[in-house]
Amino acid sequence: MQRLALLVLGLVCFPVFALTNVDLYQTEIVLEQGVDNSDAKARVSGMEEIIIRVSGDVEATSNPVIQKALKQNSQYLSQISHGQREGQPTLKMGFSPPHIRSLLSQAQVPIWPATRANVLVWLVEEEQYERNITWEHSDSRLLSQMRDEAVKRGLPLTVPVGDFDDITGVAASDLWGGFARPVGEASQRYPVDAVLVVRSDGNALRWTLYDQKPKTIGITRQAPLSGSNSGEKAVLKMINQISDYYAKKSGVVVASESSETVKVRFTTLKNAVDFFSLEKSLKKLSSVASLDILKIQRDQVTFNVHLLASQAQFEQELGRMDKVIRLENKSLNTQTIGSVPLTTTDSDESTWDNRAVDLIPAEQVLTYEWEGIPIAAETEDTQEAESPLVLEESVIEY
Numbered sequence: 001m002q003r004l005a006l007l008v009l010g011l012v013c014f015p016v017f018a019l020t021n022v023d024l025y026q027t028e029i030v031l032e033q034g035v036d037n038s039d040a041k042a043r044v045s046g047m048e049e050i051i052i053r054v055s056g057d058v059e060a061t062s063n064p065v066i067q068k069a070l071k072q073n074s075q076y077l078s079q080i081s082h083g084q085r086e087g088q089p090t091l092k093m094g095f096s097p098p099h100i101r102s103l104l105s106q107a108q109v110p111i112w113p114a115t116r117a118n119v120l121v122w123l124v125e126e127e128q129y130e131r132n133i134t135w136e137h138s139d140s141r142l143l144s145q146m147r148d149e150a151v152k153r154g155l156p157l158t159v160p161v162g163d164f165d166d167i168t169g170v171a172a173s174d175l176w177g178g179f180a181r182p183v184g185e186a187s188q189r190y191p192v193d194a195v196l197v198v199r200s201d202g203n204a205l206r207w208t209l210y211d212q213k214p215k216t217i218g219i220t221r222q223a224p225l226s227g228s229n230s231g232e233k234a235v236l237k238m239i240n241q242i243s244d245y246y247a248k249k250s251g252v253v254v255a256s257e258s259s260e261t262v263k264v265r266f267t268t269l270k271n272a273v274d275f276f277s278l279e280k281s282l283k284k285l286s287s288v289a290s291l292d293i294l295k296i297q298r299d300q301v302t303f304n305v306h307l308l309a310s311q312a313q314f315e316q317e318l319g320r321m322d323k324v325i326r327l328e329n330k331s332l333n334t335q336t337i338g339s340v341p342l343t344t345t346d347s348d349e350s351t352w353d354n355r356a357v358d359l360i361p362a363e364q365v366l367t368y369e370w371e372g373i374p375i376a377a378e379t380e381d382t383q384e385a386e387s388p389l390v391l392e393e394s395v396i397e398y
Helices: 002-009 038-055 064-070 095-109 141-153 166-168 174-179 181-185 232-251 272-284 311-319 378-386
Strands: 026-030 076-085 086-095 119-127 130-134 194-201 203-211 225-230 261-267 290-299 302-307 323-326 332-337 340-345 363-370 395-397
Touching: 002 095, 002 166, 002 272, 002 395, 026 038, 038 064, 038 086, 038 141, 038 323, 038 332, 064 290, 086 095, 095 378, 119 141, 130 174, 166 181, 174 181, 181 194, 203 232, 203 363, 225 232, 272 290, 272 302, 302 311, 311 323, 323 395
Parallel strands: 119 194, 261 363
Antiparallel strands: 026 086, 076 086, 119 130, 194 203, 203 225, 261 302, 290 302, 290 395, 323 363, 332 340, 332 363
């Protein structure tokens, strides 16, 4: 491990590729004027917002366990201060991530991981028979509402900047007419995971969500999601529907207590950056409590993963991670000679002449290939600074 740390310290720079990580545990609530115990009510409202944001479930605050916890919200607060927003007094709050996650586990409410899909929003507003695209810095009440509601739900939104490339890349008529190919082509310049086209006509909204990379929109046969909403709460309903979709897709119900472990091996790690990036990604999974490093050998690392959820849920989360490909599983045979444990795989050929060997039943090892950072995306400085993970053909056992 020390040698791996030295390899990382030696890196001058390297590109960072990651999904959008949402700040789930901070909120700011406007205080009600002329109301008794306005701070206390704001703390409850703030905790409710955090519960919904972390769980992805708007009904989570109705859970009996969470209802009890809301009355003891001070136990979950990690910081609190007063502020102002648009001339109104507010209460700024930060909640403790471990305590909130533990509460959701006890209530058996899903957790929507903080790493979430970034959605590009093409908004077309019709006013006086004219249709115009709303850009990032446009003075649009509708866009402001969308952003506010998305922050409450923890849904990352990106709005086109409206520069020359955007203006010439797509027309309002293409967006209004629902032509997929122009939408995909115009969206490719943005590093997003999905594209949302919203058409506004007064208080009525019609929307189409392409839950795919922009380069595949209009190319593949994947059908988009669509909906329509009207009235004063049209924006709220739309953001809730989209957030519910992603929360259901990615949420994990975490067990309150679990000592279950699983061994996972990753191959083709090229360097120390790959190793630490992989380790960090695994620790972020909602189903993972902690990691133990069992072995580092050449370009492979084997972890003992302590689970908060079932192995099936862990494998589902792992399957949604970028850069990992599932390989054929192997068995890990722990062989004991006297009091000295030796670890081999079922593909190793070992002979034990004239020795008493006690065999412990084979354990299954989940095996994945780590794709890492594409070579084409690496900078010259990165390529020169990176060092391979091979540790002089040695094995580190923990």
